[in-house]
Amino acid sequence: MRFERPFCSSAARSGGGAVPERESIPEKYRWDLEAIYPSSEDWERAYSGLLPKVDALTRHAGGLGSSSEALLSFLKEQEAVSLELGKLYVYANMKSHEDLRIASRQEAAARVEGLMTRFAAACAFFRPEVLEIPEERLRSWLAGDEGLKLYDFYLSELLRERPHVLSHAEEELLARSRDLGGVAERAFSLLTDADMKFPTIRDEDGSEVELTEERAYKLSRSRDRGVRRASFEGIHSTYGSFRNSIGALYSGSVKGDIFYxxxxxxxxxxxxxxxxxxxxxxxxxxxxxxANRFAPLMHRCVELRQRVLGLDELHYYDLNVPMSEEPVSEVSFEDACEMVAEALEPLGEDYVRTLRRGFEERWLDVYENQGKRKGAYSWGSFGTRPYVLLNYNGTLRDVFTLAHEMGHSLHSHYSHEHQPQVYADYAILLAEVASTTNEALLLEYLLRKSRSDAERKWLLAFSYDMVRTTFFRQAMFAEFERRTHAHVEADGALTPEWLCNFWGELNGKYYGPALVLDEPLKMEWARIPHFYSAFYVYKYVTGFTAAGAFASAILSEGEPARERYLTFLRSGSCDFPLSILERAGVDLTSPEPFERTMEVFKRRLDEWGE
Structure with missing residues (x-):
């Protein structure tokens, strides 16, 4: 079955065959990093020019408490250095992500990582010195110095950190350990993105397909159960062969979190x-x-999937296959951009105009290529565009990923446009709200466009998958991280056996008795890169919960809700994230928004019928 626009696809890109080299991908599908630096030589000149400026920051040491002028002078100079350093860092890392096999780009990324460490060390005196200033004196400076007033919330936040700020020597030591703290994450990324090779399997047509993480999702949706099983086993058995190495890397990452x-x-x-x-x-x-309290709803969803698919047993590799006929097999990137733009029209003309500008000005790196970093992200700095890395493969899931990442990028755009540099970078807790609001609006748009019961059921099934992957799965990740860190804090050891057993236990609890727990599934913890940014994933759940509230208000109230939402996007980090959300009507300290999210999930499950 095919939907009419926005589902119809033209000239969609095939995901089969060998992964292409980057040079074969048309320029319009590659991000424009030359907008940051026209060439690597320009990057080198900027890098060399910044080195003495970083070191010069240390001349302010010992004098911040002498006057408000001295404090303001350092803050302004630090911002100027940080602005250029952010551009250097973003450019070098994004260039390396284009092809992780190119050693010179890895070397440039490592050099700028070292410069970041050098910058942190040069500024290490700042926090302890400010905290040595009597609070009454600092408050009087903030009240009397017009230039310093801009930094009121920033410096007040610093005072909140007083119990956790160390001496100058200790702060410098921690700053210099920054490189060591990131070794586990970098090693995991290089191992899984560049060094690890997955087997080749045969798809539904009998053609050989080289497995990658990006292709695994598409293969997991195959109607051929043998293909799904082969992909599942190929991916997890490969990780299983590195279980001791990855277990040691993750254990080291957790120990680093605990040390700091x-x-x-x-x-x-x-x-x-x-x-x-x-x-x-x-x-x-x-x-x-x-998630634990409402797990029976997920059990019901899993049982519904088993019944609809007509399976005697449901395995993990059956969770992504569509419960009804998929509208299209592939969606071209151009069609995906149109779908997202039309779906986000409730956010207003300026939002959609900025979105289209991002498409036209090559903010995005679209397709997979050999050596490219897997996954998707939005990234940039105050001095750059908000770029997006994709590994677009033509699925509707990829369309939602596009909407999600552009939600991050437009949040950055509005925040950078309306906030000074000191407050331009919003808290990550808020970032997932913006990205997931886009997904919620896209889903509602597609549901409204559905023309038959079959189409609506396909979309309902897709919404179930969103709840499973964004609410329950991320909550399961959050529970995993909470337990692993607590286990090590209690002097326990994170052996591969312990990690595998606990992962199996969690899957049984979250998915229920209808799911067969195959042995390879117990290795899935080793695939999750977010575990190297500890306690991040819970923000997907809070983002999903708050986004549902925003999307519902925007669609039902119109202009007033849209303006509240755009004000939220413009707020950056000028206040605590929970305070910004509370002003928009979402209180995450209460169970109520989570319960409301589950009520919507239950209602949509009921809509399926028998």
């Missing part, structure tokens, strides 16, 4: 991770507790 949390005198690593956003542990607990 203890060094800064936090009660535990979870508290340390939540501190910067001023998020109480009750929010994290609401995520995990809500």
């Amino acid at each position: 949390s203890r060094a800064r005198r936090h009660p535990d690593s979870l508290s340390a991770a939540l501190f910067s956003d001023n998020v109480p542990a009750t929010v994290y607990d609401n995520v995990v507790d809500s």
Whole structure:
């Protein structure tokens, strides 16, 4: 069955065959990093020119408390250095992500990582010196110095950190350890993106397909169960052959999290991770507790899937196959852009105009190529465009990924446009709200466009998958991280056996008795790159929950809700993230928004019928 626009596809790109080299991909599908630096030589000149400016920051050491003028002078100079450093960092890393096999690009990324460490060390005196200034004096400066007033919230936040800021020597030591703290994540990325090779399997047509992480999702949706099983086993058996190495890397990452949390005198690593956003542990607990409390709804969803697919047993490799006929097999990137633009029209003309500008000005790197970093992200700095990396493969899921990542990028655009540099970078907790609001609006748009019961059921099934992957699966990840860190904090060891057994236990609890727990599934923890950015994934759940509230209000109220939402996008980090959300009507410290999300899920399950 095919839908009419926006589902119809023209000249969609095939995901089969060998992965192409980057040079064979047309320029219009490659991001325009030359807008940052026209060439690598320009990057080198900027890098060399910044080195003495980084070192010169240390001349302010010992003088910040002498006057408001001295403090303001350092803040302005630090911002100028940070602006150029952000551009250097983004360019070098994104160039390396184009092809991780190119050693010179890895070397440039490593050099700028070292410069970031050097910058952090040069500024290490800042926090302890500011905290040595009597609070009454600092408050009087903020009230009396017009230039310093801009930094009121920023400096007030610093005062909140007083119990966790160390001496100058200790701060410098921690700053210089920054490279060491990122070794596990970098090693995992290089191992899984560049060095690890997956087997070749045969698709439904009997053609050989080289497995990659990006292709695994598409293959998991194959109507041929043998293809799904072969892909599942090929991916997980490959990770299984590296179980000891990846287990050691993850254990090292967790130990690093614990080291830094203890060094800064936090009660535990979870508290340390939540501190910067001023998020109480009750929010994290609401995520995990809500998922556990409403797990029977996910069990019901899994049982519905088994019944609709007509399977005697449901395995993990059956979870992504469509429960009804998919509208199209592939969607061209051009059609995907149109679908997203039309779906986001409720956000207003300026939003859609900016979205289209991003498409036209090559903010995006679209297709997979040999050596390219897997996955998808939105990234940039205050001095660059908000770029998007994709590995677009023509599925409707990829269309949702496009909407999601452009949600991040337009959030960055509005924040950078309306906030000064010091408040331009919003908290990650808020970033997932913006991206997931786009997904929610896209889903509602497609549901409204459905023309038959069969089409609506396909979309309902897709919405079930969104709840499974964005709410329950990410909550399961959050529970995994909470337990692994607590286990090590209690002097436990993260052996591959322990990790595999716990992962199997979680899958049984979240998906219920209808799902057969195959042995290879227990290795899935080794595939998750987000685990190297500890306690990040719960924000997908809070983002999904808040986004549903925003999308519903925008569609039902129109202009007033849209303006509240755009004001939210423009807010950057000028206040605590939970305060920004509360002003928009979402209180994540309460179970209520999570319960409301599950009520919508239950209603949509009921809509399927028998």
